[in-house]
Amino acid sequence: xxxxxxxxxxxxxxxxxxxxxxxxxxxxxxxxxxxxxxxxxxxxxxxxxxxxxxxxxxxxxxxxxxxxxxxxxxxxxxxxxxxxxxxxxxxxxxxxxxxxxxxxxx
Numbered sequence: 001x002x003x004x005x006x007x008x009x010x011x012x013x014x015x016x017x018x019x020x021x022x023x024x025x026x027x028x029x030x031x032x033x034x035x036x037x038x039x040x041x042x043x044x045x046x047x048x049x050x051x052x053x054x055x056x057x058x059x060x061x062x063x064x065x066x067x068x069x070x071x072x073x074x075x076x077x078x079x080x081x082x083x084x085x086x087x088x089x090x091x092x093x094x095x096x097x098x099x100x101x102x103x104x105x106x
Contacts, residue, residue: 002018008035009102016033023085023090026086035051037049050085051085053083054100064087072084
């Protein structure tokens with residue numbers, strides 16, 4: 001099964017297997033990844049699934065939609081690679097993606 005690597009706030013890595021078609025946020029929740037709270041459940045009304053996508057992967061993702069841009073700007077410590085993981089569908093092309101959890105996430 002394809003894998004997502006989450007780099008936690010303390011630098012440790014947590015590899016999770018994810019089903020194709022699920023969001024990166026859902027995969028994180030299903031595996032108890034610390035720092036992905038997803039308070040809105042993926043409805044794009046919060047930024048509690050904010051993460052940084054590793055720079056080697058960022059260009060492989062679909063562009064942020066305007067609605068995501070608005071919510072990302074509500075997050076703390078926004079960077080050019082900031083994304084809401086609820087808005088990233090996991091595809092075969094993303095097998096091995098590396099997602100960094102911001103220090104500011106709970």
